[in-house]
Amino acid sequence: MDRKVVLITGGSSGIGKSIGTYLTSKDFKVYGTTRNLKNYPDFNAFELLQLDVKLPDSIEKAVSEIISKEGRLDVLVNNAGVGITGPIEETPHEEIQNVFDINFHGPVHVMKAVLPQMRKQGGGKVINITSIAGYMGLPFRGYYSASKGALGLITEALRMEVKDFGISITNLAPGDFATNIAAGRYHSPVVDGSPYQEVYQKSLDLMNEHVDAGGDPIQVAEKIYAIIQKENPKVHYPVGEFMQRLSLFLKKILPDKIYEKLLLNHYKL
Template sequence: MDKRVVLITGGSSGIGKSIGVFLTARGLKVYGTTRSLEKYRDFGAFELLQLDVRQPESIHAAVTEIILREGRLDVLVNNAGMGITGPVEETPHEEILNVFDTNFHGPVHMMKAVLPQMRKQGSGTIINITSLAGYMGLPFRGYYSATKGALGLITEALRMETKDFGIQITNVAPGDFATNIAAGRYHAPVIKGSAYEEIYQKSLDLMDAHVDSGGDPMMVAHKVFAIIQNKKPRVHYPVGAFMQKFSLFLKKILPGKMYEKLLLNHYKL
């Protein structure tokens, strides 16, 4: 049995839960986290701990508890995150700060919390769940793209900084998957009379349709398990439908305006 200890933020639902269920079935000791244990008293897939990635003291308490119980921490899956939509011009600034706290600052605090223990062990794996949206600025999802893009870049930097510590750091970038992210996403309000009113509403309807028709999040769980088994993982792992992953290749080879036109056509703008 694989005795490695895994911590998955945002493990109570969606991609995080799928990863936790898959790894538990393969013998790893999994701890998931949620901001509200009260909502998941009957959760039995694996153990949940209280943790809010926006609160460093909450992070410290959870990581310390796992190390006290297990004596080690082998894998961190930075999965907790939130969606946000809205015109760049009209999204409330407090919501911009909140999504950066959740999707970027939170994972950075998590990595800072686990690195000393992994360095002490001389081993460990950190997997940051970013997004295909982090490779491009998507219309009306610009702030989400920015947070995930920033996390992908910090992953690249940290890999090089920690290369001598026996710690493997990578990111997994999912495309559209059938999860509850749309329900928890912050939507900037559609403002009556706004210059963006009609086009933003149309984009919202299309985004929800894409999530509803998304793939099985177990695809991401399979990829995470494969990475854990890999002693030298790659920097980036896009996961999703063929055309979603192919869009990354197109971005590399096409002129900027031509790629922009493809996005505009895709989002019917």
């Protein structure tokens, strides 16, 4: 059988690059994407295409190029995303729109672009990279939680809509991993005199510590590979440190106020 063809958005660095490199080693034909191809003249881990998830035309162009070259598209890994921090009250609205454009609207546009081909070929897999943060409203990460949570719910809905076409839609939710996401994250400024000044700065420092101490992104790549091998993948897969995965279990079983208290203690609020 021919090699499976995989498209990974946001494949030039971080988790996306780890996934692409790992799948290439497993003999998949991998296409990664980046917003600006000129920034990666020496990239040779796998083939890289230009794609901006905020621009539907660029999505259609990249997907059409893959189908023209390969005649099929077996797996989409919706990985492109952006971080954002800040008090709900003080985060600029244009930044709220931007995070939803990238983390929610973008992946939806990419899914809509690949589904006709997957339906035509009689099957395919879509794996949406969300976040453990998408299962809960985290202080000073509320907009990030909301954007990833929205993608998780769309995953659940679309999965049922396309099941008769042999297409599976799955949500993979990573915890904190040692990547460059913190460097690219939008931080609402810590405003002198703001009622949130002190507590937001403390939370910001704590978040960065968690990312710096995060696990190896290869864990996500290995989980992606395992999901691809499954005939009928589950709806949700978390991946991360034990305590991060435990937090999802506790969210299900604990009363809301007790769980909230755990989060307040964790973030020292």
